Amino acid sequence: MRLALTGGDGFLGWHVRVLARALGWPAPVRLTRADLADPDAAAARLAGADRLLHLAGVNRGDPADVAAGNVELAAALVRAIRRCAAPPATVVYANSVQAGNGTPYGDSKAMAAVTLAAARPDLVDLRLPNLYGEHGRPHYNSVVATFCRQLADDAPLEVRQDRELDLVHVTDAAAALVDAPPGSPWDGTMPPLRIGVRDLAERLTAYASTYRRGEIPPLTDRHGVRLFNTYRSHRFPADHPIRLPRRADHRGELVEAVKAHGGGGQTFCSTTRPGVTRGEHFHLAKVERFCVLRGSAEIGLRRVGHDEVVRFAVTGDDPVAVDMPTMWAHDIVNTGSDELLTLFWTNEVFDPDAPDTWPEPVGRPALLAGVGAP
Template identity: 30%
Template sequence: MKILVTGANGFIGKNLVAELNNRGYKDILKITKNSEDSILEKYTKECDFVFHLAGINRSNNVDEFMDGNIGITSKLLELLKYHGNKSPILMTSSIQAGNDSPYGISKKAAEDLLTNYYYETDIKVFIYRLPNIFGKWSKPNYNTVVATYCHNIARGLDIQINNADTELTLAYIDDVLEEFINALNGNPTIHGEFCIVPIAHDIKLGKLVELIKSFKASRSNLNVPNMEDGLTKKLYSTYLSFLPPDQFSYELKMNLDQRGSFTEFIKTPDRGQVSINISKPGITKGNHWHHTKNEKFLVVSGEGLIRFRNMDTNEVIEYKVTGLNLQVLDIPVGYTHSIINIGECDLITVMWANECFNPIKSDTYFEEV
């Protein structure tokens, strides 16, 4: 199958081409704003399916909207007719189509061209009235407010909020691509006169800003966003794609002493925290127990001895652990426990606790094993 993609270098286009390649579609005919007319004429003769994504989103020139949204659509349809090509066409429109803005007027006119084409030829057309699309490779101050906010907040730049209560409907690029592939396979999601992306998210502008700011703050407070919430998960992935290349890394606070170090890595409100413990040779850490807090220890480097004793008995239980044979040890409540570096190099242990450390109520009580 030869798939024609107009607007192939745009936000949706780049993502679509990448996903088509991932799924084994290798014969992709790409049209960009720099393509010669002769290339479009050639491709409209060869293609078996058309993704018509080209268009103008923002401009101070009304003529650019008309040419970029109506002109290119008209040219595409004329060439397909000229070649007698009966390829199905998927076109991206907007929920703003039909409003009184130059953009809305031009998108509605492009829709009408495609609808008339269907009535004239009986060739399948899929018109998608898309909401605000967000995701990687989008452009700030052009594609979506999400891109603008992610870009600016990641860099500490000012953002503009006209009305925090403004309701937005957002669709994530991966959900858009999944729907487009369904349409390619003849299974679009149709709602009334148009096709839709079935997975969309509603959020107020103020809440959107609050979420994106929390992503930046997570580097210092170590709180991981709630990945069970679909929108939060998708927004966080998008935010990370806007990090400046020289700011991918961030430092953690290492609590250092003569025994080694203890560093908190990740915190969650409902699933505890992850920390990294480093013990120098011969050092023993721990010798405490908990009422409710439970932990998991995973030694990833060095050699250690983890010792347990139930507070009701004098029997000591020992486990030898090594970074050469990864195994997780559960630390039950009611057992005093310690970890000893019995090797010649640093002992590095990943530690998970079922709750974040609370200095006011630490649930940690000293007792020698």
């Protein structure tokens, strides 16, 4: 699948790119606002795309700017499509369930759909609900991102209006947008979580309280796992490595490596020879913890589509935990001269038919990092 998209550097755009990476598709061609200002240049970049996703939009700001911005972006894209020698086979618009609700945002989203459909009567107009997920912008993308950021900063949560929300994880929305084949870490039917704002605040607060102790809260359903992963994305890497409770007496030492409330998951150990690297992959939903028990190692992590690598030097002389954030490539290399013994824990039993493990080296930038990378 050859994708082209607007808004590729935004919250939804990044998750689309990560999902494309997991599916083994070429890196999407990203059209910036500067590209859209030049219809001929934009048309050249669009040519031959299997699927064009229009994700760019204006969500917040002066009402007049919001109203004009969404329509102008759609009009600019239409100009590029009409000049394209080989137009995209499918055009998909990331619309909103708020379209046409009488607000500047809702009405401009509806008008943008009309603008696009005039050029492409076959437009796939996908109306998305409230999206949440890893690395969302507080006070912009969703109340989930706002609450998670406030909890990460130890700030109190304020519920100004308690109403029911339909929340969809952004990877599920990405799967619907790209028409991804069925897969366990995503669900293109976008199953929502129906929850009140106050209940959401209480649920996230409970996760934060448990995780501050280095413990894993009860993760009883798929949205629970994804809400917890969203919260963790606001805590990494500031609170890592995680200090583990240690107890010692004349018999030796005990280290409490994992305390998982409400579920066991899977624990396993591995040995690694000097200089050998394990990992080099990322997960879309799985929660995973590393704990070195003997030897010395370096754990490396890099957010998919970014260049910066976070590294932790760890040793069995002072065991700590490093939890792998979702959508971050990670590895562990034995940096010592002796055999390395590492304990691994995941929140789910390994399923070889749905492993949620996607190859990605840590040490070099992914193709996603370059705009329009082939």
